[in-house]
Amino acid sequence: MNGENLPRAKSDMIHSINEFVVTEVADQVAGCASLYIYDTGLAEIRSLGIDPKMSIKGQGKQLVEHLLVKAKKLALSRVIVLTRVPDFFKKQGFSYCSKDSLPEKVMKDCELCLRKDNCDEVAMEFILRPRENAVIPCKNVA
Numbered sequence: 001m002n003g004e005n006l007p008r009a010k011s012d013m014i015h016s017i018n019e020f021v022v023t024e025v026a027d028q029v030a031g032c033a034s035l036y037i038y039d040t041g042l043a044e045i046r047s048l049g050i051d052p053k054m055s056i057k058g059q060g061k062q063l064v065e066h067l068l069v070k071a072k073k074l075a076l077s078r079v080i081v082l083t084r085v086p087d088f089f090k091k092q093g094f095s096y097c098s099k100d101s102l103p104e105k106v107m108k109d110c111e112l113c114l115r116k117d118n119c120d121e122v123a124m125e126f127i128l129r130p131r132e133n134a135v136i137p138c139k140n141v142a
């Protein structure tokens with residue numbers, strides 16, 4: 001919307017249609033967002049946008065909340081977003097994180113972006129549950 005979202009090929013959108021949720025105003029799609037699931041525990045909110053012509057307050061928040069609930073039901077631990085509207089995501093409970101903490105696969109999509117050489121997006125995360133300890137404590141067998 002308004003050139004804020006990463007361009008996505010139509011074929012990519014069609015293949016990803018099940019990842020999308022939408023809002024409707026007067027029976028018309030007014031907003032959308034998708035949840036892309038990476039390797040264990042991580043998902044990314046993508047393609048969040050509200051049509052400015054049908055901008056009834058609260059749609060963005062509703063879409064993000066819906067995707068966080070979905071991620072939680074799937075037992076994911078972390079939802080991330082790359083965004084130019086950090087203040088909106090702060091209001092939804094996200095906090096800043098380092099782009100370096102994101103898997104290479106997340107960053108590869110930036111290759112499609114017209115602003116890739118002059119990126120002004122920040123990375124943010126919503127922790128749903130703490131990561132499991134990397135080291136499993138030993139148990140006494142005696």
Ligand SMILES: CC(C)(COP(=O)(O)OP(=O)(O)OC[C@H]1O[C@@H](n2cnc3c(N)ncnc32)[C@H](O)[C@@H]1OP(=O)(O)O)[C@@H](O)C(=O)NCCC(=O)NCCS
Nearest residue numbers: 001004048049050057058059060061082083085087088091
């Ligand atoms: C950013 C966007 C999704 C917000 O959707 P929205 O429906 O307008 O937002 P909501 O009405 O649900 O707002 C929820 C809260 O966030 C605030 N908010 C909305 N947009 C904001 C922004 N750009 N910056 C800071 N706060 C914002 C609202 O004031 C509201 O605050 P409140 O809970 O204190 O009342 C929408 O403006 C949009 O489509 N922008 C263009 C595309 C874009 O930037 N997408 C994000 C890609 S990561």
